[in-house]
Amino acid sequence: MDRPPWENNYVKHSIGHSVRWAGVITAIAAISAMAADPVSAQTAPLATDELITPAFVMEPETALLDQEGGGKLFRIDNQRLLVMEGTPAEMGFQHGRLLAKEIRHIIKEGYMAKAFYAKGYSKEYIAAQSERMEKHFPPEYIEEMKGLVRGLEAAGVTDIAYEDIRTAVTQAEIAHHKPNEPPELNRSGAAAPAEHCSNFAVWGKWTKDGRLLHGRNLDWNIEDGAQENAILLVWRPKGGIPFMMLGWSGGIGSVSGMNAEGITIGEMTSVSSEETFDGLPLMLLMRRALEKATTLDEAVAIIEKGPRTTGWNFIIGDGKIPSARALEVDAVSCGVFGPLDPKETDRTGHWAMDDAIRRTNHPIGEAQLLKLAIRYGAQYGIDAGNLQAALPLLKMQNTWKRYDWLGKQIEARPGGMDVSEAAQLLANPPVGGPDTETLHAFICDPANKTAYVAVAGANPPVPAPLTRFVKIELANWFTRSAGASAQ
Template sequence: MVTLRPIFSLLVKSTFLLLCCPILSFALEIKLNENPIYQAPPVFVKSCPNGILEKVGEGDDTIQIVHLWGTPREMGKAHGELFKEEIAEHLKNISEAMARDMGADLSILDHVWAAAKPHVSPYFIEEMEGLAEGCGVDVQSVIRSNMIGEASEWHCSLFGAWGNATKETGHLLQLRSLDYEVNAGIQKYPVIFVYHPNPGQGHAFANFSWAGVIGAVTGISSERLAISEIGDDYDKANDTFDGIPFVFLLRDILQFDHSLDEATSRIKNAKRTTSLMYAVGDGEMGQARAYQTSHTLCNVYDPANLEPLVDTHPRIDDIVYWGMSWNVPAFDKPLHDMLQKHYGKLNGEVVVREILPTVRTGNLQVAVYDLTDMVVWTANARADGEKGPRNAYERQFVKVDMNSLFNREKPTPQ
């Protein structure tokens, strides 16, 4: 069931609020994902100047991996050249989906961009211009596709777990579970973009995204930082688009920050826009923090002060977590109960096999980060014309070795 909920009076901020699991009681019905986890290395597909396209996974669960090198414009152009047809189709799907499912047109995204543009760093604009050049579309269409996240809410789930919670391995584990509209075709072309910026322009990082989209909602960096995000409207009276779009704020964390402290400072000091919740994990530090933010507030939480403190969302040592949004008992309680059930033995396979299908979160995209071993388990929703279950959490996951991706060297021209 999809609920469209406007939360702005001047510009309608529409949301594909997906009530994936209208749970009326909190009794856990254990579900399992018994699909084999794909673990083979990526396979080369093709290349272009400053870019290499590979693939990983099998059948309808295949994910593209793109390595990008150079300046922002060069990386954007390579992105566009490698996905000319896919980006054109993706932009068409966005237009049709907004008209059909959101009762809106693309002019809303133009208004969002007009408010946001003064706060967007030039390198993002250069990358989008390069992308448009590479795939042969107008740059405004690319900009619109990158404003979808800012103009709508992504009701998702997240957690960070370490210490006693993962005592069996001692690893830092983090969940980014994306629940969103699955009928708009967003998931048709999932791509892991691995950026290798020029010296002085940041470090290597991976953006788990889709063809044509450079903003980050899911990702991990070579500095062992990872991001998770949830949309809400708890401070809607103060929401605005006059600030940095969150997808660019999160990408800056991946590209430029070296520690949890730096990421926290960036979030606190940013000109924030709307009601959004984040988690950032730091594999070097071995901990994560959760953030409740809006244009006017920024609350930073660890396990000792995590809010909201209610019966369906109690605190857990060495874990920060939220189910679907701020104070949503139908998801908070099952997520809490599953984290407690596996407390001390939490690992990526437990999350993939049992926690996600039982809680029923991550219908569009899932990433489970092990920030100690630097591996990610990821899956995407079924697109139209594909086979198998619709929800990402029910499908085959791919396990990706991030160190091998970050260490990839640019091929020498022949």
């Protein structure tokens, strides 16, 4: 029987991986001894001298392409950067006017058309679920989106509506569930945990000068062409904190970024039995943390407050301290983990590190792991209350192997981690490589207000870390005077 339209899209995120889970169920008896011997299940570290080192552009050429009021559009090497400045309405107008062609393309012909409308997601369904999330939008975000539509109209694009722009920030939640099957709290799932996205933050004894480095791969979908309309978005809100997000034309939020106060953030898809569309969508919640937080504690508190929607993991860093936290969240709970956290132990099949945090696509805390067992236990014949029985199965999964490999690679570099070494962790299997769907990657160096950004290639698609990392000195864009000199 042919695969249903929604599965062609969803398989890249999770459904297709359930086949791999089912395939190992029959092997549980043979590998059950792994629960008593966690080391035997761990991935063998690849020697550091065998790793691919990605290319870097350290002195990129910069050109001003267009401007609208306080907004300016630049090209930096192979990437584009949009600076927006002023009130929410003014920043939205600048966004719409300067990126009108790209916004129309991603909605009408590019990623949105291919990943949603061509694969079983009706406009009526998307609108209904987006309306649930919109009830939690801060008023200034609605004002900015309306300004964006006015900017489109000023550029002669009249067939993009406010509802299209709204979908650009609700898409992450919608894409992770089947069409016409929105999540409900305490409902068991039919998909296995995702096999994409990795984050790590290192500082102190691991880096050459003790400063914090935050590495992140967004493994989403490079076949449907979202990278064709990728954009670095810099907001300089009137009276607010300047911040940057790696995003896409037409979106007023995204899933990776850094602010002028040295706060960094990246997310990873996770799963839980407690998910809903009645909350602030991921892309806006992450934006909220960057535009409001001046400290690590403030950023964590914003995520804790929510209201949240579905299952996500986050890593949030602060270059000023330096330190970082991992958050494991769903609609009703938020677990916070620090370095050497006592909750990250052998009991749950994991191991904590000093001066380092890493996460992939599964929870590490016992409470969230039990929710995972509740959601999928019956599907795979596992007693939802017996966490130890499920650990051998977890350790067979790509998500656990990435978590384990990252830890071992960090431990192999005491005092030796710098930007190129961080890029190695993003570019090599099992975290990276030619078989991944890495849409964008970054290494944030918040102490120096610098980000090294890679975007997937198109025609043919190439995972982001295998293209090149471009050095973006954000101090040049976070202030008016520096921004002017960067022109």
